[in-house]
Amino acid sequence: KNQVEQSPQSLIILEGKNCTLQCNYTVSPFSNLRWYKQDTGRGPVSLTIMTFSENTKSNGRYTATLDADTKQSSLHITASQLSDSASYICVVTSGEGGYNKLIFGAGTRLAVHP
Amino acid sequence: EPEVTQTPSHQVTQMGQEVILRCVPISNHLYFYWYRQILGQKVEFLVSFYNNEISEKSEIFDDQFSVERPDGSNFTLKIRSTKLEDSAMYFCASTRSGFSGQRLRSDQPQHFGDGTRLSIL
Numbered sequence: 001k002n003q004v005e006q007s008p009q010s011l012i013i014l015e016g017k018n019c020t021l022q023c024n025y026t027v028s029p030f031s032n033l034r035w036y037k038q039d040t041g042r043g044p045v046s047l048t049i050m051t052f053s054e055n056t057k058s059n060g061r062y063t064a065t066l067d068a069d070t071k072q073s074s075l076h077i078t079a080s081q082l083s084d085s086a087s088y089i090c091v092v093t094s095g096e097g098g099y100n101k102l103i104f105g106a107g108t109r110l111a112v113h114p
Numbered sequence: 115e116p117e118v119t120q121t122p123s124h125q126v127t128q129m130g131q132e133v134i135l136r137c138v139p140i141s142n143h144l145y146f147y148w149y150r151q152i153l154g155q156k157v158e159f160l161v162s163f164y165n166n167e168i169s170e171k172s173e174i175f176d177d178q179f180s181v182e183r184p185d186g187s188n189f190t191l192k193i194r195s196t197k198l199e200d201s202a203m204y205f206c207a208s209t210r211s212g213f214s215g216q217r218l219r220s221d222q223p224q225h226f227g228d229g230t231r232l233s234i235l
Contacts, residue, residue, distance in 0.1 A: 034223075043118070043205050043226030044157065089157065102224070104157040 002027045004092050004105035012111045017080055021108045023073040023090030031093040035064050035075045038087045038107065047075070047088075080112045116140045120206050120227035127196055128235055135191045135230045137206030146189045147207040147224065148181065150174070157205065163189065196234045203229040 036044035048064040087107040
């Protein structure tokens with residue numbers, strides 16, 4: 001069964017600190033992996049998209065990694081800010097040929113405290 | 115920056131009633147989607163729509179659900195006879211896709227609206 005598992009479920013860090021969020025997936029066939037940020041009461045916003053051949057991709061203070069062999073991804077946030085408080089969702093696109101359905105993880109809820 | 119807009123932001127409906135959720139995707143986007151998120155749970159795919167027809171749908175998207183693009187700008191999700199368990203946040207998304215040879219490129223970011231909170235009483 002296609003699944004995306006994220007850890008930790010929630011995380012509290014102090015402003016200015018770094019953190020890393022994890023995503024493991026069992027999805028086949030794999031098309032790409034995305035990280036989204038979802039503020040409370042808002043829709044998800046795309047941070048990064050990585051295909052099979054990409055190991056790392058950055059978007060400002062966000063850096064995502066992908067290990068397609070172990071089916072693991074991480075999202076590293078550098079120098080956290082209060083506005084980073086949100087849910088971070090790992091999403092794997094499965095399938096081939098068409099524009100495929102996205103399989104969502106449950107998210108990691110990050111709280112950045114002053 | 116262009117946005118996906120959804121209306122209404124909150125819809126309260128009696129069980130058994132029909133409800134239509136509306137979305138205006140980004141104007142030059144070609145693929146449209148509906149997702150739902152039950153409170154406290156993960157986002158779930160419902161349906162994708164391309165070239166005026168459904169391209170994929172999940173097992174959640176049963177005969178009670180339908181989608182339509184009635185004109186050049188709106189994309190709607192209709193729930194024919196709502197049930198209590200339909201209470202959720204419904205997100206519309208769109209993407210600008212293109213073809214690379216025979217295969218549809220799937221590396222385009224999806225742009226989500228801020229959702230409609232549907233409450234069934």
